[in-house]
Amino acid sequence: KAGVTQTPRYLIKTRGQQVTLSCSPISGHRSVSWYQQTPGQGLQFLFEYFSETQRNKGNFPGRFSGRQFSNSRSEMNVSTLELGDSALYLCASSSTSALYNEQFFGPGTRLTVL
Amino acid sequence: DQQVKQNSPSLSVQEGRISILNCDYTNSMFDYFLWYKKYPAEGPTFLISISSIKDKNEDGRFTVFLNKSAKHLSLHIVPSQPGDSAVYFCAASAMGSGGSNYKLTFGKGTLLTVNP
Numbered sequence: 001k002a003g004v005t006q007t008p009r010y011l012i013k014t015r016g017q018q019v020t021l022s023c024s025p026i027s028g029h030r031s032v033s034w035y036q037q038t039p040g041q042g043l044q045f046l047f048e049y050f051s052e053t054q055r056n057k058g059n060f061p062g063r064f065s066g067r068q069f070s071n072s073r074s075e076m077n078v079s080t081l082e083l084g085d086s087a088l089y090l091c092a093s094s095s096t097s098a099l100y101n102e103q104f105f106g107p108g109t110r111l112t113v114l
Numbered sequence: 115d116q117q118v119k120q121n122s123p124s125l126s127v128q129e130g131r132i133s134i135l136n137c138d139y140t141n142s143m144f145d146y147f148l149w150y151k152k153y154p155a156e157g158p159t160f161l162i163s164i165s166s167i168k169d170k171n172e173d174g175r176f177t178v179f180l181n182k183s184a185k186h187l188s189l190h191i192v193p194s195q196p197g198d199s200a201v202y203f204c205a206a207s208a209m210g211s212g213g214s215n216y217k218l219t220f221g222k223g224t225l226l227t228v229n230p
Contacts, residue, residue, distance in 0.1 A: 004157070033217070042222035043158070043203060056217040090157050092218075102148060103218060105157030 002027065004093050004106035012112045018079040021109045025072050025093030031055075032074040033103060034066060037088040046089075049074055050096070078111075086113045117141045118206050120221035128229055133191040135224050137204030140185065144206035148218065149178060149189045152201045161202075162189070194228045201225050 005024045013019050025032050033056075034046040045058040049068035066076045072093075078085055088110050092103035119138045127133045135149075145166040150158035164171040164178045164187070171178050177190045191198055204221040 035218075035220075043205075043218075043220035045217050045219065048217060058217070092157075102160040102163060104160065105150075107155070107157045 004091055004104055006089075006091050006106040006109050008109060009107065010110045010112075012114060013081050014114050015081055015083060017081050018077065019081060019111060021076045021089055021091075021111075023074045023076070023091030023093075023106060025074070025091075026095075026104055029093035029095050029104070030072050031094040031096055032068055032072060033092045033094070034074070034076050035090040035092065036060075037090060037108070038086075043090070046076070081113045083113050086111060115140075116222075117144075118204055118219050118221040120202075120204055120224050122224050123222075124225040124227070126227045126229060127194050129196055130193045133189075133194045133198065133226055133228065135189040135191075135202050135204075135226065137187045137189075137221055138185055139187075139206050141206070141208065141219070142185070143208040144219075146207045147178070147180060147187050148205045148207075149176075150203045150205060150220075151198075152203060152223070158203055191226075194226075196228045196230050199226055199228050 007022045031050045033048040035043045037043045048056040052068045063079045068074045088108045090105050090108045092105045094103050117140050148163040149161040151161050152158040162173050162176045162178050164180050169180050180187045201223040203223045205218040207218050
């Protein structure tokens with residue numbers, strides 16, 4: 001079974017621009033979560049999507065948004081980029097067949113904002 | 115407010131010995147705990163988990179212990195191998211409206227180095 005894939009792997013943008021990151025979950029997984037990893041804050045939850053609906057949201061400004069498509073693929077968008085948005089953005093997918101579900105992570109997209 | 119804390123940023127052990135990684139949490143609503151391992155340039159890899167109805171879960175060389183009264187969990191790796199060298203993250207989740215067990219709260223990680 002293929003794992004979680006994220007594109008692109010690396011991205012360089014300048015302040016004020018906007019960016020879209022993509023995530024394809026493991027086949028059959030319908031839940032997709034996004035996390036931001038920075039050296040100072042560690043891994044922080046952004047949001048989670050299930051069946052094209054955002055179910056959970058972390059404490060990030062409205063510049064961070066996402067969506068999920070009918071095939072469970074998800075995109076994350078950051079508008080008006082700031083230097084502090086430089087981070088590794090991780091996507092994780094989960095099966096929904098059990099009460100507790102481990103999340104399986106992709107390799108991440110390294111975003112650098114100049 | 116950091117709800118999951120890993121107070122040791124790094125840990126160094128000799129090959130063959132036991133590695134013990136610690137994690138504390140403050141949110142009493144957490145009822146499921148996970149450990150992830152992360153190598154550079156890769157996403158975290160799930161290692162082992164434990165539900166709050168248990169106090170121990172074992173999987174091969176990895177054992178997780180949960181002390182709910184102390185809000186503390188630990189990961190034991192026995193015996194430690196050089197390939198175990200990585201950053202280990204503790205994570206927790208709480209059931210809530212909308213199935214919020216999919217929202218994981220992570221600690222900041224502990225870098226484990228296993229020396230040959």
